[in-house]
Amino acid sequence: MPSMPAASTNPLRSSDMPASQQAHDLRMTLWELLTQHALRPGERLPSERQLMEYLNTTRITLREALSQLEAEGRIYRESRRGWFLSPPRLRYDLLAGLPFHEMVESQRRHATTELLEASETAASTTVARRLGMAEGTPVYRIVRARSIDGRRVLYVEHHLRVDCFPDILAFDLAACSLTELYRREYAIRVSRVSFELGSTVLGHQAAAALYAAPGSPVQRITRINHDQNGRMVDCDDEYWRHDAIELTLSAAPQS
């Protein structure tokens, strides 16, 4: 970053300012510094050591402020790679039933998908419960990482009933939407979805896939798909970088 102004005196330690506000102010000052320099979404921030100099503070304090901005969703980090300005959130309508690529493209962004794993395994307790089967029953396991404008934002683990989708692993699972495949190749329509949403932190595998630090906060979306006969045919666990999406949903309440 060129011509960042050097802080001659520390603007954060003026004596007429209550200490309890300094963290807040450092965050604000940092944010102003970033917006002033008109970083574009996805662009890298100056290194922590540089920022620390500019703002005349220490690394730990600086990192606290950065973490704040991260929690707000204004910036994000890639593990050992630095801090970046967050692009605008993708609006994700839970009930629209749009495949990922179409949803992203409809918002004039670019979507890509990578297949990380495609195998047949035994259903874990959790998966078995969700799909209404006995623990250990064979299931297809499909793990993918999805990007928007080149940024990894989503890590998904799918688990499908083998009896519903025989030999589905033979298809190109990176290019095509699963629900699309279900309909076209297996005549299975998703006619009901159940969601479970919560925020947690990334495990090791998911963190690696998203180039994120293990322990980064994420939005978890667990989804169970039912076919036209009400049978549970597959479930998936989606882990979204929390700053990458804004969930929407519109429906009639049951009562």
Next chain:
Amino acid sequence: MPSMPAASTNPLRSSDMPASQQAHDLRMTLWELLTQHALRPGERLPSERQLMEYLNTTRITLREALSQLEAEGRIYRESRRGWFLSPPRLRYDLLAGLPFHEMVESQRRHATTELLEASETAASTTVARRLGMAEGTPVYRIVRARSIDGRRVLYVEHHLRVDCFPDILAFDLAACSLTELYRREYAIRVSRVSFELGSTVLGHQAAAALYAAPGSPVQRITRINHDQNGRMVDCDDEYWRHDAIELTLSAAPQS
């Protein structure tokens, strides 16, 4: 906490352990320490200085580990008051249309509500857009804090159309559900809801109401209620302590 074992040697600095794993292990060790001593939900953890002694580490490192457990939702903190073990999450079915108190009681927990503000103000840009009115139009503003088992978990700001609910401020807004009031006193049924979900951090007012540190991560739920004629009658912004809820939802997708 009685009889916490003193750490004679540091279990976290054994030489055969890669440094990149120590953070993870400290978190695990800390968590084991807590579960071993069978803290009950809502119970206070030992002070940071004590834990730092037990685990033979420094305040900063310890706080990093505590923050991790906080992000996972296992523990939470109240500002300047200490760390506490998180109670189980409340299951919140977005489309069930259950009033807060009923939802909580149905899960065998105890709910309370405090009224923080009830006034008539001018609609902000955001509120006006949501309710389909001009900026500056008068609206009722109702701010409440809601607790489960004595713990403040939810801060809500409601904005209602004045023309839909004349003189609603005269009712006891802490005791009664708003949707209940709508139906009983104004013959307005909520027949459609739109949600917007995202994670952010607490502002000052919300943080104070939840006894949380400003900047704590929260789950935001914005809700717009439509009446039987499709008219938008009110909206609210809910800020939930992120470890306090698990959102669920089941519906037919639109496609």
Next chain:
DNA sequence: CATGCAAACTGAACTAGACCAAAAAACCAT
């Protein structure tokens, strides 16, 4: 017995460094 005040405790925030490993950049040889 309740009330109010002062002391002790505790979390919040900060200082000033250090070391390591992964990533990025520079460099060199083919």
Next chain:
DNA sequence: ATGGTTTTTTGGTCTAGTTCAGTTTGCATG
């Protein structure tokens, strides 16, 4: 140019403290 190697930069993690202000608590007073 190109591919591989070395150097530098940088984030991740840690040590060892300090200061300050809000909470809690216990003691003394009315």
